[in-house]
Amino acid sequence: MSTAAQQENPTPMVVLDGVTKQFTVGKNTVTAVNNVSLEIMRGEIFAIIGYSGAGKSTLVRLINGLETVTSGSLSVDGFTISGKKESEIRVARHNIGMIFQQFNLMNSRTVAANVEFPLKIAGWDKAKRRERVEQMLEFVGLSDKAKNYPDQLSGGQKQRVGIARALATSPSLLLADESTSALDPETTHEVLALLKKVNEELGITVVVITHEMDVVSTIADRVAVMEKGAVVELGNVYDVFSNPRTEVARRFVATTVKQTPRGNYAKKLCRQHRGYLINIEVTEGNYGIGKILSNLSARGVQFNFVQGGMETLQGKSYGNLTLELVGDVTSIDAVVAELATVTAVREVR
Structure with missing residues (x-):
């Protein structure tokens, strides 16, 4: 320091x-x-x-x-x-x-x-x-x-x-x-x-x-x-x-950590994945994200990592993750709404 x-x-x-x-x-x-x-x-x-x-x-x-x-x-x-x-x-x-x-x-x-x-x-x-x-x-x-x-x-x-x-x-x-x-x-x-x-x-x-x-x-x-x-x-x-x-x-x-997919690349990812694609920000000490994701199966929703990465600055971590959510629309909407209470969530489209 x-x-x-x-x-x-x-x-x-x-x-x-x-x-x-x-x-x-x-x-x-x-x-x-x-x-x-x-x-x-x-x-x-x-x-x-x-x-x-x-x-x-x-x-x-x-x-x-x-x-x-x-x-x-x-x-x-x-x-x-x-x-x-x-x-x-x-x-x-x-x-x-x-x-x-x-x-x-x-x-x-x-x-x-x-x-x-x-x-x-x-x-x-x-x-x-x-x-x-x-x-x-x-x-x-x-x-x-x-x-x-x-x-x-x-x-x-x-x-x-x-x-x-x-x-x-x-x-x-x-x-x-x-x-x-x-x-x-x-x-x-x-x-x-x-x-x-x-x-x-x-x-x-x-x-x-x-x-x-x-x-x-x-x-x-x-x-x-x-x-x-x-x-x-x-x-x-x-x-x-x-x-x-x-x-x-x-x-x-973006030279060190992949950011939210945009433009033609986002459209390509959507064609490759049938589920609902979202991008979430991960910051130091945000344990709420892990807690939500660990309980998804009990709510009838599965998730897959599509892309992302983490970096460390000044001893603290940050990054972005693109996730594919699979399940019924109502359950997915509820999960997205809950994630939005603990981090920034963007739809990939």
Whole structure:
């Protein structure tokens, strides 16, 4: 559990209030971020998820001051970034670490020199730079690679160097923009474990920008789902993905757990099964579903599992089950009505 989840009254690290970002493309105005308001709490791991073009990468560039806000206000750690000069933002940026999808390492410099670079920019003296580089490489498990060059490293090792470099100046906020997209699943797991370590041991707020559901489910406390520049869902990861309210959120959940059959696929299932098809939501601690299903035979109704699946988020289970109910209409109606008192029930048709 991350730092913010352990705090009773966490305070905001990042505050966006009605933030909009527009670009001029030829004669057209493109809205990349559309009236976004949210708070990212100090010490939490916050995920921003969305498909390509959703506006999530533009949003993170606004947070670190690489893009200017068109309207609205944005502050980081109490410092208002929106409306400030580049020289003022540059000072505030020392408090923000950034890691990237393609690592952004300098191939002509050693691992140690890459980690040292932001310390030089920040004006640290040589002795303190050397000490800090050693600390950071030990933290990410690369002390033995200090004299290597980036092209001698694996993708996971390169990203570890990127994380060490981002942490070198002791930032309060770490932004990870698609930081695992270029990695294989095993290496992704290792990098996510390292980000969790950064959060838990150093108390750094971590914002993860991703289009991968597994990234969110593995480390995040809360999540914002973006579509067409807007935040369409926001909240605790378990709450958002165990009960998605928007189509885009349902699509993400469907990558790990089968959702209610829809459209032509639903019609196909109905042709394959003669009984009455329903879909029910299963959430942590809902024992009423099992109790009802275990007593169906005594009521003259049989059920078959058609499809479904379960997933675990933040230590709690959720999922969807599609069931075929077989029996007389009156008994089936009574069963469906009873199930509806303990969970969401949808007819498949």
